[in-house]
Amino acid sequence: MTKEITIDDLKMYRALVETGSVLGKNTVLNIISHAGEAAETILRKQNAIDTLDRIITQQCQAALDATGLHHLIDEDGDGDWSAVWEGLQELADQKRHAERNADTYQKLYEQRAESLEQAERERDEWRGKYDESETARIFGEAQQERVRALHSPEPARYYGTDLNPNRQHDCAGCGEGWAWPCGTIRALDGDPNAAV
Ligand SMILES: [Zn+2]
Secondary structure, eight states, rough: OOOHHHHHHHHHHHHHHHHHTTSSHHHHHHHHHHHHHHHHHHHHHHHHHHHHHHHHHHHHHHHHHHHHOOGGBBSOOOOOOHHHHHHHHHHHHHHHEEEHHHHHHHHHHHHHHHHHHHHHHHHHHHHHHHHHHHHHHHHHHHHHHHHHHTOOOOEEETBBBSSSSSOOOETTTTTEESSSSHHHHHHHHOOOTTTT
């Protein structure tokens, strides 16, 4: 039973059966057929085992590479594998932590971005208001300049005579007898008593 059956053995048995020397031809052919099937099954299982072995080896190597715990395992693959798997579990925990942190940071970032946007909106609003008052100021200055341009000093008539002993200049805009600076100019210069 322990001896392997070779192709030559089978050929010999087949020859014996065909000559009717041993068991019935069909019985032996049946046995041979079953033996072939069994051999195929064994081969398939061997292939599956090889594949699994390759996968397990790869996974073990991946676990070692991921954890960096190479020093716990020797060249033959023997060593403290339970420590390696624990290390892998720790890595998974760290990854989950990191993912939660990333979520938190993402939320914070979004909140910051939102308040930044709000600040920018407020700034633009204020800028609009500032521009408005600035425009009004510039416009007011131009108006004042135009009013101011209508008034200018000119030498007063009869200055130094009894008719006009003191008034050196009149306002050309306001007319003769209106001392320079006239009320308009003094009002523009901020004199509160200009109209008096
Ligand atoms: Zn005047």
